[in-house]
Amino acid sequence: MGRKALLDVLGNRMPERRPIWFMRQAGRYLPEYRELRRQAGSFLDLCYSPKLASQVTMQPIDRYDLDAAILFSDILVVPQAMGVGLRFAEGEGPILDVVADMEAVARLKPVRDARQVAAVCETVSRTRQGLPGHVALIGFCGAPWTVASYMIEGGSSEERLKARLAAHRRPSWYDALMDRLIEASCDYLSAQVMAGAEVLQIFDSWAGDLTGDVFEDSVIGPIRTIVDELRLRHPSVPVIVFARGAGSKHGRVAAETGAQAVGIEQAVELASVLKAVPEHCAVQGNLDPVALLAGGERLARRVENVIREVPLHRHVFNLGHGIKPATDPAHVAEAIAAVRAADTRRP
Numbered sequence: 244m245g246r247k248a249l250l251d252v253l254g255n256r257m258p259e260r261r262p263i264w265f266m267r268q269a270g271r272y273l274p275e276y277r278e279l280r281r282q283a284g285s286f287l288d289l290c291y292s293p294k295l296a297s298q299v300t301m302q303p304i305d306r307y308d309l310d311a312a313i314l315f316s317d318i319l320v321v322p323q324a325m326g327v328g329l330r331f332a333e334g335e336g337p338i339l340d341v342v343a344d345m346e347a348v349a350r351l352k353p354v355r356d357a358r359q360v361a362a363v364c365e366t367v368s369r370t371r372q373g374l375p376g377h378v379a380l381i382g383f384c385g386a387p388w389t390v391a392s393y394m395i396e397g398g399s400s401e402e403r404l405k406a407r408l409a410a411h412r413r414p415s416w417y418d419a420l421m422d423r424l425i426e427a428s429c430d431y432l433s434a435q436v437m438a439g440a441e442v443l444q445i446f447d448s449w450a451g452d453l454t455g456d457v458f459e460d461s462v463i464g465p466i467r468t469i470v471d472e473l474r475l476r477h478p479s480v481p482v483i484v485f486a487r488g489a490g491s492k493h494g495r496v497a498a499e500t501g502a503q504a505v506g507i508e509q510a511v512e513l514a515s516v517l518k519a520v521p522e523h524c525a526v527q528g529n530l531d532p533v534a535l536l537a538g539g540e541r542l543a544r545r546v547e548n549v550i551r552e553v554p555l556h557r558h559v560f561n562l563g564h565g566i567k568p569a570t571d572p573a574h575v576a577e578a579i580a581a582v583r584a585a586d587t588r589r590p
């Protein structure tokens with residue numbers, strides 16, 4: 244099997260089988276991840292060690308019958324490469340310098356020459372060299388809105404009210420920040436493609452925060468600008484847009500950003516999205532991560548229900564969000580087996 248099923252689906256061709264990968268497929272639920280993470284010392288040291296990060300990227304590929312590897316890194320690498328202080332406090336999540344006025348935005352640097360970007364690109368090229376022929380390599384970044392929300396809040400925040408208010412009021416520093424993030428995202432993704440990434444995913448984890456014309460301005464607009472620019476620089480590299488929480492707006496996200504696939508959170512039925520997205524666009528998702536956490540009989544049934552909603556040639560099997568750290572690694576193998584079995588039974 245030399246063809247890449249993921250590239251076939253994203254390129255509108257009939258794949259040999261339904262492509263499968265999982266968001267956060269390399270991570271704390273795997274004992275071999277926890278071991279390398281311990282060796283590296285901190286999460287960021289792991290991200291910036293090309294040797295260890297490419298090993299982590301390969302861990303789920305060595306264990307499971309998957310169709311894609313996703314670069315092991317984080318969306319907050321971009322603000323750090325722009326000069327923003329970042330650390331991950333144990334058990335607390337990320338802590339960043341706050342960027343919420345024009346002085347702080349003016350201090351941001353372009354990412355092109357940052358050592359963080361060089362390290363990530365070395366991880367990409369190392370990983371690409373060792374990848375089995377049927378596995379595609381996915382590079383990624385966070386979407387401007389989601390990354391801006393972490394910069395404005397200075398870290399994780401339950402409601403992201405400060406960031407959401409800025410998106411509504413549009414002070415000049417907010418527009419300038421979004422422009423800088425659009426530019427940085429283009430350069431960062433482009434560098435990953437030149438290092439060997441074959442597919443790109445843009446994570447807008449907090450897209451569901453915004454509504455109406457604010458959604459249009461801060462989610463769809465910036466992502467469309469990035470996709471347009473990438474199309475010019477790398478015409479053959481497909482882009483997956485995951486606007487988590489977009490709900491009834493996924494059809495518009497697909498049509499207006501020009502994505503080759505849209506990721507769908509578990510709350511939405513794939514069949515309804517499929518009707519709303521353009522013919523050439525695939526859907527990705529959307530098994531509930533808690534079904535994967537639960538495992539057992541119900542998991543197989545949930546997998547079959549997801550699969551029944553989408554034809555093989557328009558579907559990338561995945562979760563509606565990342566794998567939960569408490570997930571039993573055996574459940575991932577069960578889910579993959581259930582996908583393969585259900586597809587074999589289909590006429």
Ligand code: CP3
Nearest residue numbers: 266267268269270286313314315316317318336446448565
């Ligand atoms: O999917 C993969 O396997 C690739 C690696 C990847 C990570 N983060 C590794 C990671 C990817 C694609 C991300 C994206 C990311 N990072 C997003 C968007 C997707 C989503 O989950 O909504 C966001 C919002 C972040 C920001 C981030 N990174 C937070 C808020 C945290 C702390 C919370 C947590 O889960 O611990 C992280 C840390 C992080 N990123 C870990 C991993 C494996 C855990 C770090 C550890 O080992 O302690």
